[in-house]
């Protein structure tokens with residue numbers, strides 16, 4: 001599904017990702033943990049093709065295709081989804097309009113017909129319900145005045161509508177209370193399938209009680225410094241990151 | 250991403266073609282003889298010639314206003330031709346069948362077919378080509394309702410009492426430099442009269458087109474809504490792409506008598522100049538309305554064209570309980586400059602006004618809102634609400650806000666809100682990450698920003714306005 005080999009990337013002349021390897025097979029859930037500033041969000045941005053994030057080495061294959069050659073929107077249309085750590089507001093553009101434009105673009109790319117408005121509205125309402133967002137959120141501006149938790153649930157709602165192949169969730173748990181965390185986790189779990197893979201970036205093991213990963217990796221200093229099964233998360237919770245960071249140097 | 254935004258600024262102007270018709274064009278220059286020539290050409294009565302000459306003499310003593318936040322080389326008014334008309338119009342065609350097919354083709358290309366069967370259902374159109382009115386459609390249907398809708402040059406002959414009574418009553422000849430110039434040399438424009446108690450059965454619309462090089466366009470529109478009547482009017486404009494700047498100085502006067510309502514919408518798309526700032530229309534326009542007791546006037550404008558815009562559609566709220574509204578979207582791209590806004594002059598008691606202004610700047614453009622709200626000592630209980638929002642695309646453009654508030658009555662309430670925002674890299678990235686390309690993203694964000702104004706436009710024009718913004722922003726992101 002996604003194969004990252006010796007990836008190196010820099011932001012504003014500063015090397016952040018320094019030779020990262022990761023292989024994700026269809027249906028797998030990989031958790032990436034690591035200290036603040038390790039480069040977790042940077043990895044998501046680089047994989048999404050965000051402007052200003054310069055790849056200086058390595059390669060990434062997405063479903064056998066060269067991901068790094070694709071434009072940002074092409075990657076999205078091919079099925080790469082990034083749930084943002086800090087979702088931005090777009091005042092004046094209704095969530096509904098935004099979602100329709102997004103789903104239309106992705107479906108067109110996949111050779112599928114656009115939904116008519118009525119069918120789409122029904123679908124969007126269903127997904128709202130699934131993440132426990134009131135339907136009114138469809139009419140409001142994208143993330144406009146949403147609480148932190150509502151923004152995160154809105155991200156998951158978008159993920160459900162877009163049916164991506166690989167989902168990168170960047171600290172989707174941060175700022176969520178336990179109820180919201182469960183809703184989000186249930187949303188994610190409902191999307192797990194043998195064809196869909198996940199990269200779950202988190203700082204805390206708490207989320208992984210709900211979204212149980214197949215693998216846990218520790219990202220420090222721009223590299224994966226340790227990998228293991230779900231029990232690694234518990235170990236990290238107990239011991240912190242410093243012992244691994246030492247190992248990584 | 251800002252870099253990409255800046256790159257995208259390659260404006261395609263679809264209305265930029267030239268029509269190949271033979272025209273009679275006065276040589277450049279302005280003096281009393283030119284004024285006399287124009288008046289004679291139209292066979293005007295003596296009073297109107299005198300009216301024009303009075304304006305000309307006043308204008309000769311005046312100097313150009315320089316207070317607006319715009320910069321352009323000094324205009325040599327002796328370098329402009331003050332009259333141009335297609336020769337084929339000399340014979341005064343009686344119906345569309347007699348109008349030069351080249352002219353009709355021009356309007357078809359612009360998406361404004363003049364054959365009645367092809368016209369947007371329910372919209373009567375008058376079109377002004379350079380200095381003359383080419384065609385007015387749906388005349389008979391309007392006449393049945395008692396509505397008068399015709400070129401002002403024709404109204405001078407057919408309804409002299411109305412023209413003489415109201416022309417200059419809202420914008421006097423000496424009002425300002427450009428209004429005085431217009432009063433001296435105005436060539437044509439539209440005239441509308443809605444009789445007492447009549448709801449105009451269709452939208453009225455005038456389409457202005459500058460074709461000749463080096464000519465100015467000076468049209469005059471006069472709309473009189475008699476007591477208790479209603480009318481909705483739309484104005485559209487385009488011009489060919491030319492390297493030199495061209496002058497457009499119009500005057501629009503609206504009179505809303507007791508209990509009348511006038512809704513005046515403009516979609517202004519004069520040629521804005523090229524990406525280097527060469528060419529484009531200088532749009533110096535005076536638009537003003539007088540609202541009598543319980544009357545209501547709404548100005549809605551979508552301004553995307555012109556190299557320089559200087560325009561302040563205003564309402565004089567003379568009668569008690571009268572209402573004035575101003576809804577504006579002004580978009581500037583490349584090197585365009587706009588200084589636009591409104592004046593709300595509250596004279597009557599309990600008068601109310603609303604101002605919603607949305608300025609969008611892209612490229613290296615300058616976009617200023619300038620608005621005056623004046624509560625006269627007589628305006629007890631008057632209220633104004635002003636909301637003034639600016640949106641920046643890229644980082645080389647600028648937005649400015651100049652609100653002036655003069656409140657001379659203690660019970661008057663004036664509220665003003667202003668915001669400035671930017672189309673941010675984060676917003677564009679979010680859109681792209683969801684598969685939406687950048688042009689669509691910008692257009693969605695800009696349309697969202699303008700929503701409150703677009704909803705004031707007649708339906709079919711709201712759609713058009715949205716598309717126009719899209720085209721005007723073409724190239725403003727990569």
Ligand SMILES: Nc1ncnc2c1ncn2[C@@H]1O[C@H](COP(=O)(O)OP(=O)(O)O)[C@@H](O)[C@H]1O
Pocket residue numbers: 011012016034035036037038039040041042043052
């Ligand atoms: N857009 C940016 N501009 C400058 N520095 C950045 C940018 N994005 C990330 N960085 C830097 O890259 C490093 C990694 O940041 P980030 O990927 O956000 O870490 P994490 O998500 O693991 O906390 C930090 O030192 C951060 O300051």
Ligand SMILES: [Mg+2]
Pocket residue numbers: 040041042085171
């Ligand atoms: Mg982060």
